[in-house]
Amino acid sequence: MEGTGHIAEGRPTSRLPALAIALLLAAFLLAPAPFGKPAAAAPKKVLTVATNGSVDSLSPFLAQRVLPTEVHRLVYDFLTNYDPKDDHAVPAMATSWSPSPDKLTWTYAIRSGMKWSDGVPVTARDIAWTYNLMMTNKDAATANGNFVANFKSVTAPDDSTLVVVLGKPQATMLALDIPVAPQHVWESHVSDIGTFSNDATFPIVGDGPFILSAYRKDQYIQLDANPGYWRGRPKFDQLIFKHYANQDAEVQALKKGEVDFAGDLTPAQFNSLKGAANITLNNGDGKRFYALAINPGATTTNGKPFGDGNPALKDPLVRQAIMEAIDKPALVNKTLGGFGVVGQGYIPPIFSTYTWSPPATETVGSDPAKASQLLDQAGYRKGPDGRRTTPDGKPFTLRLYGETQRAEDAQNATFVKEWLDAIGINVSASIVDQATVGDNETAGNYDLAFDSWLVNPDPDFVLSIQTCGARPATAGGSFPGDNFVCDSTYDQLYAAQISEYDAAARAGLIKRMEAQLFTDRYVNVLYYPNTLEAYRNDVIGSMQMQPQPNGIYDGQDGYWSWWSATPGAAASSSSHVGAWAVVAGVAVVAVVLAAVVLLVVRRRSTAQERE
Amino acid sequence: MSGSLARSLREYRNHRAGVVGLAALLLFVALAVGAPLFVTARDLSAVYAPGAPRQPPSSHFLLGTDAYGRSMLAVTLWGARISLAVGLLATMMSVGIGSLTGIVAGHFRGWVSTLLMRVTDWFLVLPTLVLAAALASVMHRGIVTVIIAIGLTAWPGTARLVRAQTLTLEARPYVERAKALGAGDWHVMRRHVLPNLTPLILAQTTLSVSAAILMEATLAFLGLSDPTKVSWGTTLQLAQQVGAVSAGDWWILLPPGLAIVAVALAFTLCGRALEATLNPRLEGKG
């Protein structure tokens, strides 16, 4: 009589769709096993790099963020490149160059036989067109306009000669980091150059070692090897920058082999990868300095003061006291886990040409007793509660700003606050978003702020931001500078180095600038964080570091690492990707099937149970 | 009054989950209040941190150390103070706003009520996190901002409940009589409606705290709190920023996370038991 129950409307139909879906799913997911590796013919060798950078634009005229800038280095050739060993300028599009005796005219010989990826020859005219567009069109100057600001004219008298005429002598003429765009492609985009983001049709016409072949926002950027590249074809067939919103996921992906390279690791992540199978670690010198900026009192270019920076900071003794209280080696050990170099000069030691360190007698820090004594001397007396007051009797309080997104700021703020507290200076620390820090800095409303810059092989830019001219023209206006520093000695040295075409002499001048910055103590370099990287040595056999021997792979000033990378034993067509996806897919199906079976069985067995 | 309180207590005791939740809650509050007894300023100092950074649990550091080398046990204990304080203060704010809106909307009919309920409905459907995050990101960064952001976004649920209950209460004969005798709006709301709403508001408060604690952790994770203050949320944010997740430093990830789960769960259990005690119709739903 159980049979009567089966006639119930709807009952058999309710189980059928579930089974149907499960079977369909099974079919979908089990099928890839036999078809998983299609076309056995020559599997592509793919190098996947994890990145958490975002892309503001793929247009070489607009992109300012690190990731697209790195991609442009790979897909567009530049006038010159930097040597992988020691960063000195080496030929790229230009094979040779010479400045005129008056230092104002540079003539470059342009390599012949180069081709754009659509077959059109690359000539000096493309370079001239690109530079001229940046000189005449404000939108086109968005990303790299600072390089051409001093250019009077750029001409290509023939296909293999480029002539640049300068307004003033400029020592950075071999460090023009400007991607050169193909004139025949970009001419039609001049009208919308400010908005065209160069991601409409792929592959994108370029002339670098790689060709940009696909891009999905916040997912990946795919580059194919350019077989016709003049320096030689890259060894990997494809280079993929895969986006991860969080850094931990990158490390996990590397461990599993979802990606082959992960850069910008934290000390914790770096340590955790020690001893991991098939992982090679690189503890390279960093290109970044990390500093504590002390507000000298904001002023405009014509000296008008504004903002509410604490006037006490104008007293060199106070600034020195602050720096005496800070224990830089402790920051390197605690915040960086030892992966960094204690800060000295303005330029990181990776750029050995410009490295400066203070004489032993001038080394400061880690001396709270001396700090206290200096403050006493300057008239900032300790009250009975241990807090100091300014000479006119007000409580001595400093505001410290840091950025949420820079992980080290919160930690360093905690340390600095404790150290300054110990010598009686009250510190209120605000770790806030970048925009708020920017607003406060622009308005001059801060006392202390953490500050960090990536330095290029030619340090001109980071030097320029500390000149008087880099201050804002009007109070509260935006400004190219950093900390309202204005020191005439420094400015004279800056002017001298930019027109000094002798490399050694220029380096000497720059070191003197660093010394001046150090004694001023407005921009105090706390440390240079090392660059921590890791890659899968089963996929990447070898690649070139820049500089050598303690350089880096990702974020180089050339394209050496990705261009030179040789495939290792396990490198092949994203097989590691496909394989586990199938395994995971099968696992999903197994679980679903098991659940369905369990359900059906249970339903059967409960048919006779109590309702 | 004390008789009904005793009866409520007896009723409450019948809800085993509620009793467990209450016990857990009392323990957490005791630990948070008593934290200064076990944790000194030095234990929380970054400069004078007693251990090496990110050490796994040992006999000396039962839960290991965090990225500064501070004992995770001390950090988790101390974190309870800010997490609980933020949770409670934000809830007081949201329940305050919600109750006021609810009573006013329930007492005054007509356009006042309509307007208030429109606003409430609007806030009710808005995604709370998005609203709170947007608020926190435009205001000055800090713990107070977090409290305000949560308080300003979490109230509409309470407002609706309180309004419904107010409508019921105002229909009761003694309130009608009071109104007929010429009692003013303020008098009716304060003397007749509010006292009878107290149990409901209490239950609602208890239920809201867990949401507020979760929200605090979430906002901290999104970098919208003050990372120099030790709370469970900022501890997790720090853990993630230094890469503790991929380093597999489970002792940094688990204590604050589990603490959040335990406290949120404890508040939820208490709230549900309270609700069931006060509203027997819900019996068996616990």
Next chain:
Amino acid sequence: MSAAQLAELRHTFALDKPVVVQFGDYLLRLAHGDLGVSFQYRTPVLRLILEHLGATVYLVGTATLLAAALGLWLGARTAWRRGGAADRANTAIALTLWSVPTFWLGLILIVVFAVGVGPIPGLFPTGGISAPGVTGIFPVVADRLAHLVLPCLTLVAVLYAQYLLIMRSSLLDEMGEDYLTTARAKGLRDTEVLRRHAVPNALLPTVTLVFLQLGTVVSGAVLVEAVFSWPGLGSLFYQALTVPDLPLLQGLFLFFSASVIVMNLLAELLCPLLDPRVRTG
């Protein structure tokens, strides 16, 4: 980008004006259907939203459907067998998962199921929506599904509890009703009584509440997408928060609110289909 560069950029986009002035400008432009331009991406906000919408609908849609199905099913079962061991266990699990911070659960799932702990192999990808360079229909489908599992699981885990609790209490309200005794007297199986008679009656209050809670879905999506690098609106919001990119934040806020409100309007249209009493009443 340095703080100063950022300030310059924000100046270009008039973002350094007082917030009130900006908001006024914004409303004015909004009236013309213009959501503004993200200064972080240099792209119109509307275009950014449309570009990221698909990924979010794919993840959140799947997760919400699964969570609703699981929650409603378990809620119905637990209410039907209230007080039993299964009821208590299910309610306890649901309440616990409800108390778990979404982002934390995501991180733990990554550690356990994407990296692998002890004997558990790291089967699933750590993030993203798909692996680049996968070709062929079956590998692509497998790859997509594999990427979907963990974020979807996280979202389902934190969302299903509320559906379970709502369904459970709606159904408990129906439990004493006479029509259920009638249905049983007709000789229907217990499960049929539940499915054909009890559940349809409990569905109306459930659906109403489920739609009212859509805001929590959006919140969950923001966190899950941020943790799993899912290229959707949630990640976009997370990116916008860190700067903060106000035009993008405003646009996303508007979009999230509008979609939740629209969904609620849809729910009001849906109600008469579920309950004839609403239809005529």
Next chain:
Amino acid sequence: MTPALLEIADLRVTYRSASGEVPALRGIDLTIEAGQKVGIAGESGCGKSTLALSLLRLLPRGARATGRICFEGEDILTMGWGRLRAVRWSEASIVFQGAMHSLNPVRQVGSQVLEPILLHEEVEQAEARARVSRLFEDVGLAASTAHAYPHQLSGGQRQRVMIAMALACSPRLVVADEPTSALDVMVQAQILRLVDRLVTGQGIGLVLISHDLSVLTSTCDRVAVMYAGRIVEEGPAAEVFAAPRHPYTAALVAAYPRIGDETARGKPGGLAGDPPDPQRLPAGCSFRPLCPVAVAECERLDPPLWPAGAGRQAACIHLRPSDVR
């Protein structure tokens, strides 16, 4: 000898509650022959509805039933669930009191009538639908009513739907639990006539449960009077009410003439108190505290049903046969 349609023997039902076991039925014996119409009378709380529910084993969880309910020789209480489901509705159906709540509010009434037909019989959809139309006409409803939802119908119409539903599978027995109590008097009479006509016409056994003696007298062949979970008197309907042999029946009859007085509904007028709390039943005869003719021995003896004239029995000490001590 063919078994009786329904034979209830020593049926006892207890509910489990927080404060212990509560007896609801305390040993019911009742036999119904095929086609017979039996009424059950008694005031609220006497166990009438429990009896109705236990006939198809519909008691809520937490209730325990012992004894026997033999339906055509098969014991309902011990049969397998599959068999029980097959018996439900196809052999015996129930019309519940308050049709307001007994119909599913979100389904069309036609489909609710259709449901048991499709469940129990192997028929085509179309044929089943045709039968639903016929059933609707039989109970005096337009066939189009099938597409209505319960809230669109009046109380009388809903009760007609319930009756149509009860008859859908041509059962051998219909249990009607207070089928008319929620309806106004005019409609009550129509519904009763309808039930009577249909049941008599198809030879269906009927158990009619009501507190309304006139309803029982006009419809039933036999009646059983219940008090505190037991049958206290049983016999031909007309005789039992004309000449009650049990003091409770007498009180019930005496109270009855006041038709339409809601407060007096089902409460015998001559009694100075409420029926006993089922958890604290007095020793001996449970009616003793209210009984006008109680004697000392009633405190010790709970009398069984003793013969009380032709085809009649009652449970009163005054009817004790001389051979029983």
